[in-house]
Amino acid sequence: MADLTPRTPCAGLLPFRAGDVRLTEVDAGRITSLMPGPEQAAALDAALRDAHGLGWPDPGRAALGEDAAVVWTGMDQGMLMGPAPDATLSAHAALTDQSDAWAVVELSGEAGPAVLARLVPVDLRPLAFPVGAVARTLIGHMHAGVLRTGPATLRLLAFRSMAGTLVQELRGAMEGVAARHGLDGAGSSR
Structure with missing residues (x-):
């Protein structure tokens, strides 16, 4: 018989940490x-x-x-x-x-805007994009929304069907920023 256990959009893909940046799936309710x-x-x-x-x-x-x-x-x-x-x-x-239509993830850490600068054509630094700011934009080639929820926290929303691609793009950018800055912990799932 088929297993019909519900799964979140990013099940098995997150959490992920590279340097001081952490990517987690969010239950947005x-x-x-x-x-x-x-x-x-x-x-x-x-x-x-x-x-x-x-x-x-x-x-x-x-x-x-x-x-x-x-x-x-x-x-x-x-x-x-x-x-x-x-x-x-x-x-x-x-x-x-x-x-059920959305994958919601949270990118936290001071280098979050540097990670997203590789993928998002919007200035997401805290002075330009303060808490409560929202942008409809692209993350890589995917239509998405970006919401700043805290000084070092960005919430990202993409279509559920693109969850795997979203995580793959973000992980690659996170690893690149961590490697550029010589930070330990690049590419760990914790």
């Missing part, structure tokens, strides 16, 4: 696409604040909370990450569960 209806952005903002304590983010930004985030993903588009959406949100936006 439920991921719900939010698309406000015409003239509904303000009402959705109020409903999000009432239900989840976070408002609708400005373009290129995310509202970050303890157990939830509302992340801008494009014009009149965002994602609620963490909890299931409160039922009141559906009066103001189209809601779509996308939890």
Whole structure:
């Protein structure tokens, strides 16, 4: 009989460390696409604040909370990450569960921006890309999202079908940066 045990997108691929940079898979909880209806952005903002304590983010930004985030993903588009959406949100936006569609990883360490400089055409250094900043961009040749969640932490979202390629690209860049800087621990899975 077939084994139908669910697997995460990066199962068996992570964690990985090279130098001072660590790559781990993140359980982002439920991921719900939010698309406000015409003239509904303000009402959705109020409903999000009432239900989840976070408002609708400005373009290129995310509202970050303890157990939830509302992340801008494009014009009149965002994602609620963490909890299931409160039922009141559906009066103001189209809601779509996308939890199984995404691979979510976290790159942590001071050299994280140097690693991503090899793959991402966006300046991700903390002064240019502060906590709460979001970019829809490319990681290598893959469409992806990048979110800064802390001073030395970047969360990366790519399509689940590209999880293996995402990890392979990031591992190669991590090893390259670690080797360039002569750091110990290049290429360890810990």
